[in-house]
Amino acid sequence: MSKPIRAPTWVSRRRLFEDKLWALHKCTNINHLKQVHAFVYKFNLHKDPFVARKLISAFSSCRQMVLALNVFNQIEEPNVHLYNSMIRGYSENFQSSLAFAIFFEMQSCGVLPDNFTYPFLLKACCGQSWLEIVKMVHTHIEKFGFSADIFVPNSLIDIYAKCGSSGVNYAKGLFNVMVERDIVSWNSMISGLMRAGELDEARKLFDEMPERDTISWNTMLGMYTKAGEMNMAFEIFKKIPERNVVSWSTMVSGYSKSGDMQLAGLLFDKMPVKNLVAWTIIISGYAEKGLAKKAIGLYDQMEKSGLNLDDGTIISILAACAESGFLGLGKRVHESIEKNKFKCSNQVCNALIDMYAKCGSLDAALRVFNEMKKRDLVSWNAMIHGLAMHGHGKKALQLFSRLNKEGFAPDEVTFVGVLCACNHAGFIDEGKHYFYTMERDYGVVPEIEHYGCMIDLLGRGGRLKEALRLVHSMPVEPNAIIWGALLEACRMHNAVGLAEEVLNHLVELEPTDAGDFNTLSNIYAAAGEWGGVPNVRLRMKNTCTQKPSGASSIELDAEFHEFTVMDTSHPKSDGIYEMVNGLSQHIKQVGYVPVACC
DNA sequence: CTAGGGTTAG
Numbered sequence: 001m002s003k004p005i006r007a008p009t010w011v012s013r014r015r016l017f018e019d020k021l022w023a024l025h026k027c028t029n030i031n032h033l034k035q036v037h038a039f040v041y042k043f044n045l046h047k048d049p050f051v052a053r054k055l056i057s058a059f060s061s062c063r064q065m066v067l068a069l070n071v072f073n074q075i076e077e078p079n080v081h082l083y084n085s086m087i088r089g090y091s092e093n094f095q096s097s098l099a100f101a102i103f104f105e106m107q108s109c110g111v112l113p114d115n116f117t118y119p120f121l122l123k124a125c126c127g128q129s130w131l132e133i134v135k136m137v138h139t140h141i142e143k144f145g146f147s148a149d150i151f152v153p154n155s156l157i158d159i160y161a162k163c164g165s166s167g168v169n170y171a172k173g174l175f176n177v178m179v180e181r182d183i184v185s186w187n188s189m190i191s192g193l194m195r196a197g198e199l200d201e202a203r204k205l206f207d208e209m210p211e212r213d214t215i216s217w218n219t220m221l222g223m224y225t226k227a228g229e230m231n232m233a234f235e236i237f238k239k240i241p242e243r244n245v246v247s248w249s250t251m252v253s254g255y256s257k258s259g260d261m262q263l264a265g266l267l268f269d270k271m272p273v274k275n276l277v278a279w280t281i282i283i284s285g286y287a288e289k290g291l292a293k294k295a296i297g298l299y300d301q302m303e304k305s306g307l308n309l310d311d312g313t314i315i316s317i318l319a320a321c322a323e324s325g326f327l328g329l330g331k332r333v334h335e336s337i338e339k340n341k342f343k344c345s346n347q348v349c350n351a352l353i354d355m356y357a358k359c360g361s362l363d364a365a366l367r368v369f370n371e372m373k374k375r376d377l378v379s380w381n382a383m384i385h386g387l388a389m390h391g392h393g394k395k396a397l398q399l400f401s402r403l404n405k406e407g408f409a410p411d412e413v414t415f416v417g418v419l420c421a422c423n424h425a426g427f428i429d430e431g432k433h434y435f436y437t438m439e440r441d442y443g444v445v446p447e448i449e450h451y452g453c454m455i456d457l458l459g460r461g462g463r464l465k466e467a468l469r470l471v472h473s474m475p476v477e478p479n480a481i482i483w484g485a486l487l488e489a490c491r492m493h494n495a496v497g498l499a500e501e502v503l504n505h506l507v508e509l510e511p512t513d514a515g516d517f518n519t520l521s522n523i524y525a526a527a528g529e530w531g532g533v534p535n536v537r538l539r540m541k542n543t544c545t546q547k548p549s550g551a552s553s554i555e556l557d558a559e560f561h562e563f564t565v566m567d568t569s570h571p572k573s574d575g576i577y578e579m580v581n582g583l584s585q586h587i588k589q590v591g592y593v594p595v596a597c598c
Numbered sequence: 599c600t601a602g603g604g605t606t607a608g
Contacts, residue, residue: 119599154599187600218601225602246602253602280603315604322605350605381606416607449607481608 030062037067046074053085060089065098080106080114088120096124115149122155128164135170154184161192168196187215194223218246225254245271249278256285265294274305280313287320287329295329309336311345318351327359350378357386377408385417393425412444419453428461448474452481459489464498480509 037055045051052071059068068089075082083106090099103121106113118141125134138156146152153174160171175181175189186209193202206212206220217240224233233254240247248271255264268274268282279302286295299317314333321330334352337344344352349372356365369375369383380403387396400418403410410418415438422431435454438444451474458467467486471478483506490499 122599151599156599158599182599184600189600191600213600215601220601222601244601249602251602275602277603284603310603312604317603319605345605347605352605354605376605378606383606385606411606413607420607447607452608 030064033058033062033064037071046071047076049075049079049082053081056082056085056089060085060092063093065089065093065095077109078106078111080111080117083111084114084116084120087117088123091120091124094124099124113144113146115146115152118146118152119155122159125159126162128167130159131163131167131170134159134163134167138170138174150180150182150185153178154182154188157185157192158188161188161195165196168192168198183209183211183213183216187213187219190216191219194219199223199227214240214242214244214247217241218244218250221247221250221254225250225257228254228258230254230258230260245273245275245278248272249275249281252278252285253281256281256288259289261285261289261291261294276307276310276313279305279307280316284316284320287317287326288323290324290326292326292328295326296332299329299332303336309340309342311348314342314348315351318348318355322351322355322358325359327356327361330355330359346372346374346376346379350376350382353379353386354382357382357389360390362386362390362392377411377414380408381411381413381417384414385420388417388421388424391424393421393427396421397427397430410438410442410444412447412450415442415444415446416449416453419450419457423453423457423460426461428457428463431457448476448479448482451478452485455482456485456489459486460492462489462493464489464493464495468498478505480506483509 033055036058040046040051040055052075055071056068059065059071068086072078072082072086083102086102087099090096090102099121103113103117106117118137122134122137125137134156141147141152141156157171157175160167160174163170171189171192175185178185186205190202190205190209193199193205202223203220206216209216217236221233221236221240224230224236233251237243237247237251248267252264252268252271255261255267264282264285268278271278279298283295283298283302286292286298314337317333318330321327321333330352336342337348342348349368352368353365356362356368365383365386369379372379380399384396384399384403387393387399396417400410400414400421403414415434418434419431422428422434431454435446435450438446438450451470455467455470458464458470464486467489471482471486474482483502487499487502487506489495490502
């Protein structure tokens with residue numbers, strides 16, 4: 001047997017390179033990609049449409065649309081596949097207008113769209129504001145006759161249903177006139193109805209559909225878990241012929257959201273296959289409920305099981321930590337990020353800022369904020385609000401003016417933070433200034449949240465009449481939060497008459513809240529009008545159900561300690577009360593006047 | 599083209 005003749009080096013290199021080209025769609029490493037790009041030039045292949053298409057898709061999936069466009073521009077007469085790849089790239093990278101620009105360009109160059117073009121283009125249209133454009137694309141499709149390919153009307157149904165409540169009617173219209181429907185048409189329609197809140201209609205279609213796959217079953221499962229109907233969900237779950245990891249994690253998520261961590265944990269343990277999403281759901285669930293040991297234990301297990309964290313996991317767990325004040329796990333997540341040299345997206349940084357701020361570590365929040373290269377409005381809003389919440393009103397307002405200087409346009413969320421800062425710091429005049437100029441100078445129309453902040457601010461400052469006048473001038477109906485803020489102001493300033501009026505409004509809105517009646521009886525008591533108290537108690541008995549009392553919690557060394565009013569259950573209760581009494585003596589000495597309470 | 603986790607507003 002003779003030895004095989006070795007190919008010349010350039011042939012083997014070329015073969016190697018061809019293998020790389022074939023694997024390009026899997027390539028997510030931008031440096032490898034750039035290497036391949038260099039090879040392409042070396043072998044003068046950059047004008048080959050096939051090679052160019054591979055490169056464009058690879059650059060798109062690495063979110064490098066500028067590089068993708070460079071490749072595209074090398075081609076003198078791009079074919080329909082190349083145009084499609086560019087449209088898809090822009091759509092998937094949320095650059096909708098550029099996707100449409102390419103679509104228009106291909107038409108002016110006389111290249112006809114094909115059945116792949118529209119699903120890609122439609123992906124760029126999501127949200128209520130796109131409905132009119134989707135209708136135009138729909139007309140275009142009918143004109144060119146591509147609705148024969150089932151992919152095209154299926155995408156239309158999906159995208160129509162994502163265009164808000166009126167969009168779903170267009171989805172229904174299309175679904176009803178479709179001659180041939182496949183399982184995806186049914187699934188898309190059902191999930192669209194579900195998103196629009198038409199649950200009965202969704203269930204009806206589910207029962208009617210000729211055959212169901214796991215996606216159909218999981219859609220129904222998601223519908224019931226989101227509605228908090230865990231019994232119905234479990235009925236569905238039992239009937240699913242082939243459960244997959246999504247079926248299981250939907251159930252775990254449902255139990256976790258309904259507050260039943262025991263069942264959630266039980267189901268999680270039984271899951272035959274656990275993926276990153278499943279771990280995320282269970283850890284976030286425990287973290288949000290403050291079940292620190294469980295959450296940390298599972299987080300360790302997840303890291304040990306060799307799964308790589310992704311954006312979704314990090315953001316979700318951090319949000320849960322922010323909710324419960326679980327700084328311990330939040331820090332652990334931050335450490336993992338740094339240990340793994342995880343490249344933080346803005347969303348991740350923003351979640352970190354929010355977590356640190358809500359857990360009271362403002363220094364850490366500021367550190368993340370300051371180290372960000374390209375802050376977005378969410379970063380500013382989270383930081384401003386974090387400072388405001390902790391009473392650093394001045395710093396929050398300074399940050400607001402810095403935001404303006406750096407050319408950002410504040411939005412409605414920013415102003416909630418700004419007004420909150422004024423509120424916590426007692427800056428009544430500044431608050432009024434921002435409230436009355438937000439629309440004039442920044443084009444942000446005040447919403448009910450902003451009115452709420454203002455009424456709280458005026459009320460706390462004792463300007464009850466002004467607060468009441470603002471309530472009556474509101475363009476929307478005042479809600480329970482508004483009246484509640486006013487009632488609280490009445491309590492602080494012993495305004496008996498106004499309190500009675502406010503309570504009447506509150507009872508209409510939320511007849512179940514005992515806390516409001518308590519507040520009123522406290523007001524009577526503080527004003528010395530003890531005659532009013534039994535009356536209130538009677539009304540309370542007739543109209544109220546007991547609300548669970550509020551609790552404060554703190555986490556120390558992965559252990560949560562919870563406290564409610566008059567609580568003596570903590571093992572170190574005596575010492576804690578001793579400290580509290582000492583502190584309240586101390587703050588009285590430095591001038592704090594406590595509010596009357598009975 | 600269809601199903602599960604996801605940053606800012608009390």
